[in-house]
Amino acid sequence: xxxxxxVNGTYLPEEDAKISIFDRGFLMADGVYEVTSVLxxxxxxxxxxxxxxxxxLSELDMAxxxxxxxxxxxxxxxxxxxxxxxxxxYLQITRGAPGDRDFVFPDPATTPxxxxxxxxxRPGLAGHPAAATGMKVISIPDIRWGRRDxxxxxxxxxxxxxxxxxxxxxxxxxxxxxxxxxxxxxxxTYIVRGNRIVTRHLSSDILQGIxxxxxxxxxxxxxxxxxxxxxxxxxxxxADEAFFTSASAFVMPVVEIDGAALGDGTPGPVTARLRDIYxxxxxxxxx
Ligand code: PMP
Numbered sequence: 120x121x122x123x124x125x126v127n128g129t130y131l132p133e134e135d136a137k138i139s140i141f142d143r144g145f146l147m148a149d150g151v152y153e154v155t156s157v158l159x160x161x162x163x164x165x166x167x168x169x170x171x172x173x174x175x176l177s178e179l180d181m182a183x184x185x186x187x188x189x190x191x192x193x194x195x196x197x198x199x200x201x202x203x204x205x206x207x208x209y210l211q212i213t214r215g216a217p218g219d220r221d222f223v224f225p226d227p228a229t230t231p232x233x234x235x236x237x238x239x240x241r242p243g244l245a246g247h248p249a250a251a252t253g254m255k256v257i258s259i260p261d262i263r264w265g266r267r268d269x270x271x272x273x274x275x276x277x278x279x280x281x282x283x284x285x286x287x288x289x290x291x292x293x294x295x296x297x298x299x300x301x302x303x304x305x306x307x308t309y310i311v312r313g314n315r316i317v318t319r320h321l322s323s324d325i326l327q328g329i330x331x332x333x334x335x336x337x338x339x340x341x342x343x344x345x346x347x348x349x350x351x352x353x354x355x356x357x358a359d360e361a362f363f364t365s366a367s368a369f370v371m372p373v374v375e376i377d378g379a380a381l382g383d384g385t386p387g388p389v390t391a392r393l394r395d396i397y398x399x400x401x402x403x404x405x406x
Contacts, residue, residue, distance in 0.1 A: 144213030161405035253374030261294035299349035360387030
């Protein structure tokens with residue numbers, strides 16, 4: 120069955136949704152995005168996504184096409200009309216379609232931003248089998264641009280990284296720069312030693328994960344120790360546990376890095392506990 124999607128003020132069937140060939144998202148990856156999870160028909164951490172979206176737009180000097188309340192209404196409408204119980208809402212904003220190709224930003228007064236949203240239904244999203252078995256990752260060099268704190272649609276290298284992982288029989292790739300792990304292709308990364316969780320500090324080197332912020336807050340509330348600093352692949356291989364976080368994978372255990380099993384090769388207790396706490400709290404505060 121065809122989905123209903125949203126394009127610039129209109130709800131329409133996906134096959135009727137059209138974007139200009141001059142759209143700067145298409146020509147120049149001049150766009151930002153957010154992915155908000157849906158559990159039980161409700162949006163997870165919507166406020167967090169709005170806040171980061173506003174920051175991404177402001178860092179790129181891009182106009183916001185709608186208020187947070189308007190965005191919430193569109194998210195809810197799409198979830199309702201498409202009957203999404205578990206899944207995601209994808210939102211993308213680009214600098215619009217100036218009707219020509221030019222490196223210079225178009226005047227926002229004459230070129231409004233493009234706003235697109237669509238849903239992806241994923242029944243049982245929170246019950247992913249890998250949450251029980253863990254994922255395998257490889258390490259690859261991080262050759263992305265230097266403003267990874269902005270959530271842009273330039274996802275070619277992360278996509279290539281996923282393919283490198285797949286070719287190696289693994290699930291994801293952890294990117295390494297100057298000897299230290301930055302992040303996964305689409306997630307923030309963590310290692311655990313005893314009761315201490317280590318994750319890279321925020322900077323322009325990584326995306327400020329919405330899930331990361333919630334998990335670190337909940338970990339502190341649960342009296343777990345958190346250390347925000349870079350770590351190496353060698354340190355990760357020697358850790359008791361490892362995991363990654365993202366809005367759609369939540370807290371996902373990692374059991375193998377570059378072919379080396381972590382601990383006994385099964386997800387550890389700290390990761391499992393954090394996943395439970397995170398899902399519990401997020402379901403409670405979903406809107
Ligand atoms: N880092 C990168 C590079 C990502 O693409 C994502 C997924 N958006 C994340 C981290 C995790 O962010 P979030 O928890 O907000 O999904």
